[in-house]
Amino acid sequence: MKNLVVAIDGPAGAGKSTVAQLAARKLGCTYIDTGAMYRAVAWKTLQRKQPVTDELILDVVKDVHVELAYVEGKTTVSVDGTDVTGEIRTPEVTAIVSQVAALGPVRSRMVELQRRMAAKGSVLMDGRDIATSVLPDANVKIFLTASIEERARRRFKEMQEKGYNVSLEELQKDIAARDKADSEREISPLVQAPDAELLDTSNMGIDEVVQAIIDRCSRV
Ligand code: CDP
Numbered sequence: 001m002k003n004l005v006v007a008i009d010g011p012a013g014a015g016k017s018t019v020a021q022l023a024a025r026k027l028g029c030t031y032i033d034t035g036a037m038y039r040a041v042a043w044k045t046l047q048r049k050q051p052v053t054d055e056l057i058l059d060v061v062k063d064v065h066v067e068l069a070y071v072e073g074k075t076t077v078s079v080d081g082t083d084v085t086g087e088i089r090t091p092e093v094t095a096i097v098s099q100v101a102a103l104g105p106v107r108s109r110m111v112e113l114q115r116r117m118a119a120k121g122s123v124l125m126d127g128r129d130i131a132t133s134v135l136p137d138a139n140v141k142i143f144l145t146a147s148i149e150e151r152a153r154r155r156f157k158e159m160q161e162k163g164y165n166v167s168l169e170e171l172q173k174d175i176a177a178r179d180k181a182d183s184e185r186e187i188s189p190l191v192q193a194p195d196a197e198l199l200d201t202s203n204m205g206i207d208e209v210v211q212a213i214i215d216r217c218s219r220v
Helices: 016-027 034-047 054-062 091-101 104-118 130-134 148-161 168-184 206-218
Strands: 005-009 030-033 066-071 074-079 123-127 140-145 197-200
Touching: 005 016, 005 130, 005 206, 016 030, 016 034, 016 074, 016 123, 016 206, 030 034, 030 066, 030 074, 030 104, 034 054, 034 066, 034 074, 034 091, 034 104, 034 123, 054 091, 054 104, 066 104, 091 104, 091 168, 104 123, 104 130, 123 130, 130 140, 140 206, 148 168, 197 206
Parallel strands: 005 123, 005 140, 030 123, 140 197
Antiparallel strands: 066 074
């Protein structure tokens, strides 16, 4: 059978990684979380303990070794051999990731890796530019979104569960700022591909969204 290639894009906190991971498992695809790769570069940049400038990021990306593994339905990310799966989700990393992801050399290195991983078999990849740029020939293209209030609420719950003391208002502001940066950048901005289907999950539960993705895949 031909490989299935599923591209899911959307703004911050739309729940992409949660539903994409579950849907990939049900579809028997490898799940590729491209946001985790940009987060990994951001994490390594912070390890330098210097003011975060574009020059610093470009220096870091020159010899960074990012590896994404998907084993038994779980994604792990490593940087130069160190497992950073938990550490890439801190507010500190989130605060600089859009700056990191806006830089051309960062994107070209990560996109090359993403395409190489996708060439190995059936994949479900999520991010911002998958349908428009990384995998324009994907069989299924979904633009996953939800209202900003709902996305902030979801992220708030997730951060609270992880023990972070954050305010809902601050989170909503951070998400809006990241959406703006991701949508307005020059290279591969966040935009719904003309041939992608919009899936607004504001009033949908996780299982419902997973099923909606699977239904779209069964049509190809
Ligand atoms: O999970 P969350 O929605 O917070 O974001 P993420 O998917 O982990 O992505 C983190 C950041 O990486 C985004 O805000 C983008 O700046 C960047 N990104 C990107 O530019 N292109 C992608 N394909 C994926 C992520």
